[in-house]
Amino acid sequence: MLTFLGVSMVLVFTYLIMSKRLSPINALTLVPIVFALIGGFGSKIGDMMFEGIKVVAPSAALLLFAILFFGVLIDAGMFDPMIKQMLKIVKGDPVKIAIGTAILASTVALDGDGTTTYMITISAMLPLYLRLGMNPLVLATISLLSLSIMSGMTPWGGPATRAITSLGLDASEFFIPLLPTLFGGILCVLFTAYFLGRMERKRIGVINIEYTPENVTDLPEVAAAYDMSVDLKRPKLLWINLLLTLTIMVVLVMGIMPVPVLFLVGFVLASMINYPNLEQQKERILSHAGNALTVVTLVFAAGIFTGIFSGTKMVDAIANSLVSIIPDSLGSFFPLVVAVTSMPFTFVLSNDAYYFGVLPILAEAASAYGVDPVEIARASVLGQPVHFLSPLVASTLLLVGMVKTDIGEFQRYAFKWSILCSIGVIIFAIITGAISLF
Template identity: 75%
Template sequence: MYILTFLGISMVVVFTYLIMSKRLSPVAALTIVPIVFGVIGGFGPELGKMMLDGLKVVAPSAALLLFAILFFGILIDAGLFDPLIRTMLKIIKGDPVKIAIGTAVIAMTVALDGDGTTTHMITISAMLPLYLRLGMNPLILATISLLSVSVMSGLTPWGGPATRAIAALGLDAHEFFVPILPTMLAGMASILFTSYVLGKKERKRLGVVQIKHAPEMGAAYAEAAVASAIEDGMKRPHLRWVNLMLTLTVMVLLVMGLIPAPVLFLIGFVIAAMINYPNLEEQRQRVAAHAGNALTVVTLVFAAGIFAGIFSGTKMVDAVANSLVAIIPESLGSFFPTVVALTSMPLTFVLSNDAYYFGVLPILAEAGAVYGVDPLEIARASVLGQPVHFLSPLVASTLLLVGMVKTDIGELQRYAFKWTVFCSLVMIIVAVLTGVIA
């Protein structure tokens, strides 16, 4: 077990160093590093099956991202979000502080559906043209959107992390969620504070930009389009309400879960393309315009599947988890939930949510039972590190996020790391003070 623990930790350290130092691209690091460590561990003959298993796990996410990018790309090209952008401009009056705070409000509202991909799609699509128009750093937009998803979907029982924690330990969702509401509000407050600080820095750098609110400003937005320079001829203002109804229908069906998300976005993309660009040549041009972004994101997702498949298949993840539990001294038993909350930051960064909540969390809950700790406290503590988790290259929605703001995962990690840790620590402190965890 010690050898596997050493290999697992070493693999994560080497991988993180290579992408953050830009020695390798994320795709190369996600693919090559686990293969090398798998061979070193003596798993060479079995690596093919492990990687294939990992690809099977991420295939639905890859399909979802592909068709979601194309779906929202078509709607952006058609000008669906132009009225929202104009309205925001009238409210913010070129003030970076108001833009950053407005971004947080929009992102946290959208993130209530628990889906990170949808949140990033809508938030980035609506706000990135403003950031580019005013010269603001797009990493601020990415950081705020990421933090909003991590808190709103991380702590709500219909969001992915909390759902996994509740299911893994067989808990009641109501008992889990109601006591943690003050902690969630504290997380939201930390996002607004972060937005204010980042916006204030941009205001100091840029000042309050004077923007004319002329009706003909549509051309200005085209210059700062999200995916590519959108020609005026591609806009479909007369179909705006139709596109809005289509978008709302897709979002409602997504939340209700009536249709698998990848299939839903495929159908939505096909309908959006047929309605807005009935000419086949125009459809081809629109798909080609977004193909680069889609291919980059999907490639990253499949590479992440290879990493996760080897990490899980070699049992490195189990060894790391068991070793962690073994080194926790008994004197910390009464503070075990706090220990779980603090360790959830690094653990969820290097592990997928499935690996952590279905693999590690039951072990932690069992260890906590030895100290008389309620599993509910362990479950609540486990979701408090989600802001850091969402910086992981194993998170599909984060890969989409960096693609939409045209940066790389290493840049986002360097910029947002301290803010994600700040957000997690604020929630942990409030959780302890309110008695949600010991």
């Protein structure tokens, strides 16, 4: 019964947001409440929702202060030189711009943090995409795929860390054989970027432009996405802003303080350095309040969804049911089974639920067929390009907010590319021996 309710809830939720029958916030909140009532959990709904909100509260705080931090730096013009240099290199060619996006996003994503990756990549590249008339969903798709590969497979990224921890593995034993697959994943992203760039080049052609404040903001939507007001620019503070950003990134990687607190401190320092006038600081906060409020609200709504999903034990029921239906004849192909099923598993489940709840069950089942747990761990991260499309991923909600679209539209556009990227990564893993077929 719980399995049926859980699967039905996911299907109804996905249909409602992809068909635009409900907004993501409404669907994330109302759908689980309805199914919890149907399942007879009415008296516990409030507690489950509150538990879910408590779990996502740090993510909501992180996104709020990260948006404000990078928003102030964008207003101050810290990314202007990067855009100017990028324009000199790509010369208005959508193919070069798409490939440059993949390289930039993959580089930034080395720290494993989705929020940082999207804030820097989208902030730097969106004005260029809008100036040329390129589809912002291309930018969002390439950024998501880049992050899914770099964050999904590196030992300091969230999915790999959870897999290593839950199965008690050695990080080097997990990661070193996976390195060729990681590079293969980067090739998949670059190929996708090239293909999407070719599609855009065919649609809009190659546009020769020079970087000036005037021609970057001659479209209203560009001006809204990237405020080029001379009064806000702080070119003399460029190196100070860059030093502040690098310091924040170093502290982030070292884990010296909680990330939400780190970005709060960063935002306070950035606003004081660039806009010492209190009225200016207030204006900067208000200018980014709409985007921040939308993202934070979505995160809390996602917390309600996951709180009810976990609290009703629907997650456990779905996991156990799916594991039980894997036929014995596929035992020798268990790593491949785990790799393929990680795509739907991680789409409907949070990483915590999958890696700490489902993965140990899969590893135990695989051991009966003589499969090493480390192969199961490697296989489990290969579906991350699909996982990052889930509305339960906080950084993805930030991404769609920054490119001014909704999660349903983005999923419809990026779903096939995420599937293809995951399949490509799985093929690379098999060829390079990261996972075995027999």
